[in-house]
Amino acid sequence: MNAVMNNKAPPMNTAERIKLNFPIEHDGVPIADIALRRPTVGDHLAAQKSAGTDAEREIRLIANLAELPPAAIHQLDMKDYAQLQKVLGGFLQ
Numbered sequence: 001m002n003a004v005m006n007n008k009a010p011p012m013n014t015a016e017r018i019k020l021n022f023p024i025e026h027d028g029v030p031i032a033d034i035a036l037r038r039p040t041v042g043d044h045l046a047a048q049k050s051a052g053t054d055a056e057r058e059i060r061l062i063a064n065l066a067e068l069p070p071a072a073i074h075q076l077d078m079k080d081y082a083q084l085q086k087v088l089g090g091f092l093q
Contacts, residue, residue, distance in 0.1 A: 014038075016087050022077035026068070034066045036084060038091050062088060 015035040023032040039061065047061035062084050063070040073081070 016090075018080070018083050018087060020076070020080045021083075022080055024072065024075040026072040026075060031068075031072065034068070034084065036062065036065050036087050037067075039065055039088070058085070058088075 015037040017033050017035045019033045020031065023030060025031065043061060043064055046064070047057045050057055050060055052060075059070050059073050063073045065088070066073070066084075073084075076084075
C-alpha cells in the first residue's frame with residue numbers, strides 16, 4: 001500500500017549537512033557546518049511571497065531551511081554558499 005492510500009507521509013531525509021570550507025561566526029557562535037533540511041511547498045511559497053530580488057528570496061529560503069538568520073548566510077564565502085545552492089537544487093530533483 002502506498003503512502004497516499006494509508007494516509008502516512010513518505011519518509012523524508014531530515015537534513016543534509018554541509019561542511020564549510022570557510023567557517024563563520026554569528027552572534028558569537030562559531031559555525032563550521034550547516035544542516036540544510038528538505039524544503040516543503042510552504043517553504044517555497046513563503047520565500048516567493050517575500051519581497052526582494054530572486055537572490056534575496058533564495059537566501060531567505062536557505063536561511064529558513066538551515067534555521068539560521070539571513071545575516072548568517074550573508075557572511076558565507078561564495079564557495080560555501082554555492083555548496084548550499086547545489087544541495088538545495090538536489091532536493092528539487
